[in-house]
């Protein structure tokens with residue numbers, strides 16, 4: 001049990017950086033449902049994905065190996081900011097008067113300010129290895145685009161980012177980061193693709209959407225020999241690359257002589273939650289730590305796990321991607337303009353969904369105002385201004401720590417502080433001025449979107 005004078009920051013040496021990623025699929029009692037081809041209704045094979053992704057990533061996507069070697073070329077870049085610190089949130093504990101011990105893994109120390117470079121670096125590395133010279137991707141507010149722009153620069157790849165037009169116009173700072181790291185950024189819909197031209201022909205003033213931007217990036221990659229596509233969340237290989245977070249955290253808790261009983265992360269596509277939680281959840285699956293609770297936290301306005309259906313659906317809004325089995329609100333669902341842009345996704349990572357369906361992990365949805373209230377309490381006690389996405393996790397951490405207080409239980413709670421909020425100060429300004437609102441659960445919109453699910457058995 002962690003004693004009173006234990007460190008506030010638990011730091012690891014660079015040599016403690018994990019040498020292997022943990023693949024939770026190896027510990028599943030039953031295999032994950034296959035990804036389906038929308039045309040044939042049959043499971044897709046590697047050749048279907050080859051135009052979009054390098055073969056090494058396609059292999060990782062379906063690998064059943066428990067441990068996958070992290071190439072030295074990836075570790076050499078990760079060590080610029082990894083291992084990331086594990087903090088004990090003593091000042092927050094004191095403010096709450098809780099006997100719980102609260103720990104957070106801080107991923108905001110990466111140059112892009114979030115956990116996303118953990119996979120961007122690996123993806124750029126494998127593309128480079130396989131002779132790709134250019135990567136196309138989409139980005140909403142720019143968290144993913146900035147991580148990939150930096151990664152491409154490190155490996156000498158060109159990077160083209162289709163950025164949702166409203167964000168391009170309203171949030172210039174992340175665009176400038178991408179350009180600083182050498183990426184070419186265009187507002188989507190753009191005239192650079194057929195998909196973009198079509199949208200513009202129908203609506204010259206289209207504000208864009210993540211779905212449209214995905215269509216543009218996928219078309220770009222599929223129609224150019226030198227270019228592949230890259231995704232920042234949801235896919236198995238992305239979750240795999242993020243497990244460095246949980247593997248480090250386990251070592252750090254050992255150093256602190258403590259053991260996590262509750263592990264919490266916010267969940268948009270599921271990658272930072274999985275990255276922290278999977279190494280712990282794996283021990284639950286193999287019977288080593290049956291009592292562990294892992295909680296994924298989503299916004300009430302976009303509650304895919306807690307209100308969605310576990311069915312096959314498209315990964316994108318337009319309906320171009322293969323079909324994956326996941327908790328979904330329907331691929332045509334458009335969530336309210338929440339300030340946690342990274343959590344506005346209609347689906348969820350299939351691996352996270354399977355664990356939720358089998359009741360191995362839990363999920364909670366929290367409203368926007370209560371989330372910002374938690375963010376402010378965290379900033380005023382611990383100092384770090386959290387990303388609005390990460391603040392969803394903090395809301396539930398505070399709620400669980402408060403339950404510990406009421407029950408007089410000194411549990412160890414670990415959460416992922418997936419990024420800082422330095423580019424989200426507009427949202428903080430709105431909250432502090434009393435201008436933020438809660439969005440009701442959009443039952444009618446979800447019901448309507450669920451009517452447009454593709455027909456697949458599964």
Ligand SMILES: *Cc1c(COP(=O)(O)O)cnc(C)c1O
Nearest residue numbers: 233268269270271272342389419
């Ligand atoms: C993108 C992002 C998220 C949401 O994505 P996940 O794949 O669910 O992790 C959460 N936090 C931050 C800081 C992000 O940038």
